[in-house]
Amino acid sequence: MTATTNRPAPGPITPPAKPNLLYRPEFRQAVYQVLLVVCLLFAFWTIANNVADNLARQNIASGFGFWNRTSGFDISQSLIPYSNQSTYGQAFWAGLLNTLLVAVIGIVFATVLGFLVGIGRLSSNWLIARICGAYVELLRNVPLLLQLFFWYFAVLKNLPGPRQSIALPFGASLNVRGLYLPAPVPEPGFGAVLTALGIGIVLSIAVAIWARRRQRATGERFPVLWTTLALVLLLPGAVYIALGQPLSFQYPVLRGFNFQGGIAVLPELMALLVGLSTYTASFIAEIVRAGIAGVPRGQREAANALGLSSGLTMRLVILPQALRIIIPPLTSQYLNLTKNSSLAVAIGYPDFVSVFTGTVLNQTGQAVEVILLTMLVFLTISLITSAFMNWFNKHIALVER
Amino acid sequence: MKPATKLLAAAAAVLVGTAGAASAQTLDKVKKQGNLSCGVNVGLAGFSAPDDKGNWTGLDADYCRAVAAAVLGDATKVRFVPTTAKERFTALQSGEIDVLIRNTTWTLGRDSSLGLSFVGTNYYDGQGMMVKKSLGVKSATELSGATVCVQTGTTTELNLADYFRVNKLDYKPVVFEKADETLTAYQAGRCDVYTTDASGLYAQRLQLQNPDEHIVLPEIISKEPLGPSVRQGDSQWFTIVRWVHFALLNAEEAGITKANVDQMLNSTNPDIRRILGKEGEFGKGIGLGSDWAYQIIKQVGNYGEIFDKNVGAGSRINIARGQNNLWSKGGLQYAPPIR
Amino acid sequence: MADTSRQQLRRAHGAAGAIVLSGVHKWYGEFHVLRDINLTVKDGEKIVICGPSGSGKSTLIRCINRLEEHQQGQIVVDGIELTSDLRNIDKIRAEVGMVFQSFNLFPHLTVLDNLCLAPVWVKKKSRAEAEKTARMYLERVKIPEQALKYPGQLSGGQQQRVAIARALCMNPNIMLFDEPTSALDPEMIKEVLDVMIELANSGMTMMCVTHEMAFARSVADRVIFMDRGEIVEMAPPGEFFSNPKSDRTKHFLSQILNH
Numbered sequence: 001m002t003a004t005t006n007r008p009a010p011g012p013i014t015p016p017a018k019p020n021l022l023y024r025p026e027f028r029q030a031v032y033q034v035l036l037v038v039c040l041l042f043a044f045w046t047i048a049n050n051v052a053d054n055l056a057r058q059n060i061a062s063g064f065g066f067w068n069r070t071s072g073f074d075i076s077q078s079l080i081p082y083s084n085q086s087t088y089g090q091a092f093w094a095g096l097l098n099t100l101l102v103a104v105i106g107i108v109f110a111t112v113l114g115f116l117v118g119i120g121r122l123s124s125n126w127l128i129a130r131i132c133g134a135y136v137e138l139l140r141n142v143p144l145l146l147q148l149f150f151w152y153f154a155v156l157k158n159l160p161g162p163r164q165s166i167a168l169p170f171g172a173s174l175n176v177r178g179l180y181l182p183a184p185v186p187e188p189g190f191g192a193v194l195t196a197l198g199i200g201i202v203l204s205i206a207v208a209i210w211a212r213r214r215q216r217a218t219g220e221r222f223p224v225l226w227t228t229l230a231l232v233l234l235l236p237g238a239v240y241i242a243l244g245q246p247l248s249f250q251y252p253v254l255r256g257f258n259f260q261g262g263i264a265v266l267p268e269l270m271a272l273l274v275g276l277s278t279y280t281a282s283f284i285a286e287i288v289r290a291g292i293a294g295v296p297r298g299q300r301e302a303a304n305a306l307g308l309s310s311g312l313t314m315r316l317v318i319l320p321q322a323l324r325i326i327i328p329p330l331t332s333q334y335l336n337l338t339k340n341s342s343l344a345v346a347i348g349y350p351d352f353v354s355v356f357t358g359t360v361l362n363q364t365g366q367a368v369e370v371i372l373l374t375m376l377v378f379l380t381i382s383l384i385t386s387a388f389m390n391w392f393n394k395h396i397a398l399v400e401r
Numbered sequence: 402m403k404p405a406t407k408l409l410a411a412a413a414a415v416l417v418g419t420a421g422a423a424s425a426q427t428l429d430k431v432k433k434q435g436n437l438s439c440g441v442n443v444g445l446a447g448f449s450a451p452d453d454k455g456n457w458t459g460l461d462a463d464y465c466r467a468v469a470a471a472v473l474g475d476a477t478k479v480r481f482v483p484t485t486a487k488e489r490f491t492a493l494q495s496g497e498i499d500v501l502i503r504n505t506t507w508t509l510g511r512d513s514s515l516g517l518s519f520v521g522t523n524y525y526d527g528q529g530m531m532v533k534k535s536l537g538v539k540s541a542t543e544l545s546g547a548t549v550c551v552q553t554g555t556t557t558e559l560n561l562a563d564y565f566r567v568n569k570l571d572y573k574p575v576v577f578e579k580a581d582e583t584l585t586a587y588q589a590g591r592c593d594v595y596t597t598d599a600s601g602l603y604a605q606r607l608q609l610q611n612p613d614e615h616i617v618l619p620e621i622i623s624k625e626p627l628g629p630s631v632r633q634g635d636s637q638w639f640t641i642v643r644w645v646h647f648a649l650l651n652a653e654e655a656g657i658t659k660a661n662v663d664q665m666l667n668s669t670n671p672d673i674r675r676i677l678g679k680e681g682e683f684g685k686g687i688g689l690g691s692d693w694a695y696q697i698i699k700q701v702g703n704y705g706e707i708f709d710k711n712v713g714a715g716s717r718i719n720i721a722r723g724q725n726n727l728w729s730k731g732g733l734q735y736a737p738p739i740r
Numbered sequence: 741m742a743d744t745s746r747q748q749l750r751r752a753h754g755a756a757g758a759i760v761l762s763g764v765h766k767w768y769g770e771f772h773v774l775r776d777i778n779l780t781v782k783d784g785e786k787i788v789i790c791g792p793s794g795s796g797k798s799t800l801i802r803c804i805n806r807l808e809e810h811q812q813g814q815i816v817v818d819g820i821e822l823t824s825d826l827r828n829i830d831k832i833r834a835e836v837g838m839v840f841q842s843f844n845l846f847p848h849l850t851v852l853d854n855l856c857l858a859p860v861w862v863k864k865k866s867r868a869e870a871e872k873t874a875r876m877y878l879e880r881v882k883i884p885e886q887a888l889k890y891p892g893q894l895s896g897g898q899q900q901r902v903a904i905a906r907a908l909c910m911n912p913n914i915m916l917f918d919e920p921t922s923a924l925d926p927e928m929i930k931e932v933l934d935v936m937i938e939l940a941n942s943g944m945t946m947m948c949v950t951h952e953m954a955f956a957r958s959v960a961d962r963v964i965f966m967d968r969g970e971i972v973e974m975a976p977p978g979e980f981f982s983n984p985k986s987d988r989t990k991h992f993l994s995q996i997l998n999h
Contacts, residue, residue, distance in 0.1 A: 059633045060494060060516035072559045074574045084562035156589035176590045177548060215860070215867070256546035257536075257593045258573070267591065268575070301807050302844035302903075306858035306910060307833040316857060320848045345553070345578045348586060354553065358487055358578065362554030365515040367491045 051368060066364040067092075073359055075350045077266055088360050095355030096377060102272055102351060103338040103381075109277035110337060111330075114284025119314070121289050132285065139282035145343055147279055152271035152347040159267070162258050171251040171262075179265040180252035189246035196239040197232065204228035268349035272341065280337045284330060291326035292318055323396055331389035335382050352377065427499050427631070427638035428472065428688050436478040439465035440498035443483040445580060446604040447712040447720075448504045448524075457481045460711045461502040464523055464629060467701045468500060468645050471693040476700035485578060486554035490515050493632060500642055502629040504598065506556045511630075520643035522628040523704075524712075525724040525733050527621035528560050529599035531606060534616050536593060541620040545570040550583050550592035552576070557597050560623040584608065598625050604718045641687050648694040650736035651676055652703035654727055659702040662695060675739050683739055694739070704734065757782045758914055758945045759804060764813035766799060773799050774810065775969040783913075786946045788956040788977075791966035792992060797949045800966070801916045804947070805836045818913055834862065837907030841919040843899040845891035851878070851902050852887045855909045863910065870909070877905035881935050897928030901935055908939075915939065917948040951996055957981060965989045 021027050055062040067089040074084045078094040079101065086094075120132035139147070156176055160166060165175040171182045204227060211222035240247070252262030295318050303313040342353035353374065361370040431437050441449035441461050449459040457465075457479075466476040482498050493501045494516055504526070505511075507519040530549075532538050541564070551558050553576045565572045575592055577583040584605050587595040595602070599621060606612045629646065631639050652658075655673050657665045665673055674680040677698075678691035685691065701707065705727075709715040713722060726732025759781040766774040773796045781787055789797045802808040803815060806822055806829045815822040817832045846854050855874035859865045865873075878884045881901035883894075891899055900920055907915060917936065921929045933955050940946055940959045950956070956963050956977055963980040965973040965988070973980065973989045984990050 055516070057634065058494065058516040061514035072562055074558075074562050074572075076574050076576065084566060153585060153589060156586065156591050161590050257544075258546055258548060260546065296842075296844075298840055298842050298844035299846065302838075302840060302846070304807060305805055305833060305836075305838040305840075306906070307830055307862045308858060309830070312861055316861065317846055321846075324848075346582060348550075348575045348577045348582070348591075350576060354576065354578070358553045359558060359576065362487055362490075363559065365490055365511065367494070 055368065061364070061366060062368065063366075064369055066360075066366055066369075069364075071360070071363070073363065075355055076348075077269065077350055088364065091360055092352075092356050092373070095350060095352040098350055098355070099338070099341055099344075099352035100381075102269070102276065102341045102344070102349070106273055106276045106280065106337050106341065107334050109273065110280035110284055110333070113277060113281035114333075115288050117281060117285035118288025119292070121285060122292055136282045136285050139279055140286070144275065144279050144340055145346060148271060148275040148343055148347050151275045152268065155267055155271050162254060165254070165259070171249065173252060173259065175259075176267065177258055177264070178267050179270065180259045181263045181265070182249035182251045183261065183263045185248050185250050187246045187248060189243045192243055193236050193240045193246065197236040200231040200233075200235040203235075204231040207231070266349065268344070268347050271347055272344050272349045272351075276337055276340060279340075280333055283333050283336075287326055287329045287333065288322070291322035294325045295321045320396075324393070327389060327393045327396065331386055334385055334389070338381055338385070339378065427635050428641065431472055431499055435473065436480050437465065437469040437472065437500070438480045438482055438498045439468070440482050440484045440489055440492050440501040440503050441465065442503045443485055443579070445504060445601055446607065447600065447716060447718045448604075449481070449483075449502075458711065460524060460707055461504060461629075463701055463707045463711065464502045464646070464649075465500070467649060467697045467707075468502075468629075468642055470696040470700045471645050471648070471689055472641065474690065474692075474696050476696075486552060487578060490517065493517055493630065496632075499638075500629055500631050504601070504627045505630060506598075507626045507628050507630075508556060516633050517630045518633050518639055519628045519630045520639060521646045522626040522733075523646055524600065524627040526598040526600050526625035526627050528557055528596060528623040528625055529602050529621055530594050530596045530618045531587075531602045531615050532594050532618060534614050538593075538618070541618050541622065542568060542570070544572065544594060546572070547593040548573045548575060548591070549594040549596055550575050550577065550587040551596055552580055552583050553578055555597070556623070556625065561596055564622040580605065598627070600712060600718075600720060603720055604712070607717055637688055641689065644687060644739075645697060647736035648676065648697055648739070649701075649704040649707065650727065650734055651739055652694065652698045653705040654729065654736070657698050657703060658706060659698060659700075662698045666695070672738070681740075758785070758818060759947070760814070760816040761804075762814050764800075764803065764810050764815060766796075766803065766808065766810045766812075773969050774803070777813070777971060779964070779971065779974075781945060781947060784943050784945055785961045786940050786959050787948070787962050787964060788960040789947065789949045789964045789966060790951055790953075790956070790992070790996075791964075791972075795966040796969040797966045798918050801838075801918055801947050801949055804914075804916060805833050805838055807838075834910060835912055836914045836916060837910055837912035838916045839900070839903050839907055839918065839920045841922050843891070843896070843903045843923070845899055845903055845906070847891050850888050850890055851883075851894070854891065854902060855906050858906075859909050873909055873911075874905070877908045878902075880908075880938070881905045882931075895928060896924045897931045900924065900928075900932045904932075904935055904939070914945045914947070917946065917950065919949050919951075921950060921952060953981070953997065965992060967992070 018024070052062060068087050070084075071086055071088050071091045072084050073091075075082055075091065075094050077098060079097040080090065080094055082090055082094045117132045117135055120128050121136065123129045123132070159174065159176040162175045162177055165173040165180075167173050173180050204224075207222070207227050208224050211224050214222060250261050252259040252264070299317055299321065300313055303317045304310075308316065341351055342357075344351035345354035345358055348354075357370055357374045361367055364370070441457060441459075444450045445459070447459055449457055449461040452458050462481065465479045465481065469479045470476040482492065484492050484498070484501075484503060489501055489503055489505065490511075492498045501517070502523075504524065505519075506526075507522060511517065512519060530541055530544075532544075538544065544565075549561060549572050551561055551574055558574070558576065561572075561574065575586060577586060580597070580601070583597075584595065586592060588609055595605075597605070599617065602617050606615055606617070609615055629642055631642055651672075655670070655676060657673060657676065662677070666677055666679065668674060668677075671680060675683065677695045678684055678693070682691060684693045687693075690696075702710070708722065708725060712718050712720045722730075722732060724733045726734065728735040757780040759779070761777050761779045764774055764777040765772070777800060789800065791797045799808055803810045803822075804817060809824075810822075818835045820828050820831055820835075822828060822832060845851075846857070849857065852871060852874055855877065856867060856870040859870040859873065860867055875884060875887065878887055881904055883898055883901055886894060886898060886902070891902065894902065904920075920936070921932055924932060929952070933952060936946075936948070936955070937959055948955075948960075960977050962974055963977050964971055965980075965984075965986070967988050973984060973986050975984075980989075981993070984993060
């Protein structure tokens with residue numbers, strides 16, 4: 001079709017007349033936003049006022065004055081100095097650190113185990129695939145609380161009393177009260193060993209980088225793993241021996257009712273870690289399996305046709321693509337593990353919920369404040385975890401396009 | 402109005418409307434509901450525990466029944482609400498239960514900052530410790546370095562810390578939420594010592610596989626006056642629950658029992674006549690019928706009967722009356738007169 | 741030098757061509773996909789395989805680099821017999837390049853990384869050398885400017901040309917094509933066929949499953965028609981198209997040529 005002849009001559013472009021302010025979409029949107037914020041603020045203010053009023057009327061103490069008061073109770077495991085003369089605030093931190101300890105170690109265990117089981121489930125080895133399958137079905141279909149009870153009471157029932165402890169190598173011993181490890185006590189000169197260890201780590205990182213560059217340049221591969229092991233273990237080891245072994249160990253000794261000295265790992269912690277990580281690993285395994293299965297078959301075939309071995313195919317082609325599918329649900333499993341750690345209270349591990357939302361709440365009776373702080377803590381942990389995973393996910397997604 | 406504005410107005414109305422939580426009269430509420438919501442222990446033999454037919458039994462459970470008998474004229478009109486040590490105060494504060502009768506220790510802290518009032522002491526207790534006989538321990542002072550199993554959210558946890566600190570002894574606590582798990586862990590050897598109120602120790606020792614292998618140490622390390630509590634700010638309800646307790650004591654003192662209460666109606670003793678509502682209008686004064694105390698005794702019994710049946714000589718637990726005997730028999734239980 | 745040793749190897753095996761299939765059978769469960777396939781492909785020969793879907797033609801070429809396993813008969817590629825011996829499979833895969841219908845580029849790697857991956861990790865070449873070869877082949881398939889893009893940013897035709905370059909980077913003696921143009925929009929088919937024709941003219945041994953009959957006519961030394969797992973007819977293109985012997989071939993040709 002040709003253009004019509006009556007087309008007006010192209011003149012200077014005049015902007016279309018702006019409509020009345022009231023009818024402009026951007027103005028309206030702004031007004032609604034402001035209204036919403038005002039309403040929300042009003043709602044929060046009303047609720048807060050309401051709660052404060054009601055608490056005052058019912059003669060229930062309120063406010064955060066309890067934070068600096070003496071707690072008067074003890075905690076069986078604390079990463080910071082804590083006694084019954086410490087404050088509720090210190091109890092808060094002691095509990096929080098205990099929860100984080102379980103969460104971090106649990107996440108590491110669960111991830112490693114989950115990936116192994118997930119990949120194992122796809123193995124062409126019939127036995128391995130079946131064992132991994134059975135593991136997943138069993139673990140994820142039994143309620144976690146039951147599993148915790150199982151681990152805890154099964155462990156307790158089968159371990160001997162402190163006087164019949166099982167002696168382990170290096171002066172460690174295991175009994176119903178926990179795993180007792182010798183505590184290292186550094187002596188003068190030990191700093192040099194640590195320095196050597198530091199140098200070893202730095203050198204092995206350097207070797208890793210150099211090996212990578214060399215592979216890009218010449219194609220030759222370098223045994224990085226062995227060099228790293230040698231640098232990290234042998235170098236400080238040599239310094240240690242050269243300086244006359246400047247480290248002594250404080251061994252746990254049976255005195256009175258229990259072992260004293262050394263590092264004690266509580267059976268509650270062991271049971272909780274085993275329970276949480278094996279349970280979460282069963283979900284992670286499924287996520288990993290789905291992620292790997294979600295990578296098109298053609299990718300594996302193309303890699304095979306190029307002559308890549310199955311290990312290299314997994315590492316260079318399948319896993320990098322599967323990770324994009326795996327990471328979002330993996331994040332929620334990490335959060336689940338952290339939240340599930342609050343079941344610790346059932347088996348006597350002093351986690352945050354047990355110490356703060358349990359004991360502190362009860363001794364102060366200030367449910368509103370304590371619950372509020374508890375929610376805040378879990379919200380913060382969740383937000384930090386998901387922020388990190390989002391960043392990581394974006395990092396991986398960027399490689400994609 | 403535009404829909405959005407309407408919605409906002411409605412939301413605001415709801416929020417403002419919720420201001421001023423229910424501090425309605427508990428008595429009216431209970432009468433209207435037709436039953437009493439009574440907070441009890443999830444399971445402590447002798448105080449409140451469901452039997453094999455699911456009926457709640459125990460000293461505290463019978464106190465719930467006594468309140469229901471006085472207020473509603475029917476001891477069966479109780480809704481038992483099992484609460485853990487952790488949940489109990491919140492349940493009362495929030496109005497979920499009308500009265501908390503759950504072997505709860507009366508302390509100044511709880512009276513002053515939790516918005517609740519204790520009406521009296523229905524059981525004078527003290528904290529004790531149980532150990533395996535095989536440890537060869539004869540006194541709590543020999544327990545330095547011991548591991549102790551204890552239940553969370555209790556005065557017990559604080560007393561324990563105090564006792565060991567004052568006596569300069571070292572210990573490791575292991576804290577559980579529920580009594581069952583605490584006891585299981587103790588039995589599995591996780592702890593050397595199990596500590597709780599002495600009454601609980603005697604009751605729970607019976608649950609162990611071999612009760613005779615465990616002994617309760619002689620030291621009582623604290624005062625634990627256990628009693629019912631109600632929300633503050635409802636003095637009528639406070640008075641009712643308190644006088645239900647006193648009526649149980651007065652009935653025992655006057656010799657009125659479940660069996661003889663009907664005969665006693667014809668008694669000429671003015672004390673008995675006043676208790677049973679034959680003289681004076683004391684029931685009306687607290688908002689109840691004049692036969693309120695009669696109903697309690699007729700349907701539940703007097704304090705001595707309840708004690709015997711649940712924790713005393715008539716029960717498996719078999720705890721001596723001791724401090725819980727009437728003042729007139731060398732104990733601490735003393736009720737002001739109905740007059 | 742490598743070629744001469746391969747020649748010797750082939751002579752030692754007494755094999756008569758680059759690919760020798762004799763009496764090859766394969767079943768998927770009850771389904772007999774390949775029935776008694778006998779075929780010898782000579783060095784530098786170009787074979788086009790056509791046939792209706794489900795006739796076993798893709799399965800046939802996928803057996804040649806062991807993406808599928810045959811159950812009976814013998815397959816010898818470049819003098820190496822395909823058995824379940826993993827070393828043989830690896831050797832053959834390094835000799836044989838393959839191009840798929842759906843390209844199967846690695847979406848998480850750039851075009852250049854796609855091309856360098858196998859040379860670096862399998863052939864242990866240096867990155868610089870691998871990149872040099874890669875750029876050379878990108879030049880040859882006429883998309884040198886796309887080296888640093890990701891596969892998702894390319895058109896289908898460009899992706900398939902990258903896939904061909906990726907296979908060539910391994911310096912194969914034999915190239916297998918499994919319906920390389922079937923997933924492409926019509927306007928992109930030509931650019932891919934042009935690359936394949938150029939490759940054919942360079943003397944590469946090729947086996948190609950395709951329905952592009954014009955390509956078959958101009959490039960193929962022999963055309964094979966397969967149906968129900970059998971080789972029904974095999975002839976030079978002139979003869980194949982002008983004078984097919986089997987009724988099944990005639991019927992098939994009438995269907996694909998008359999639309």
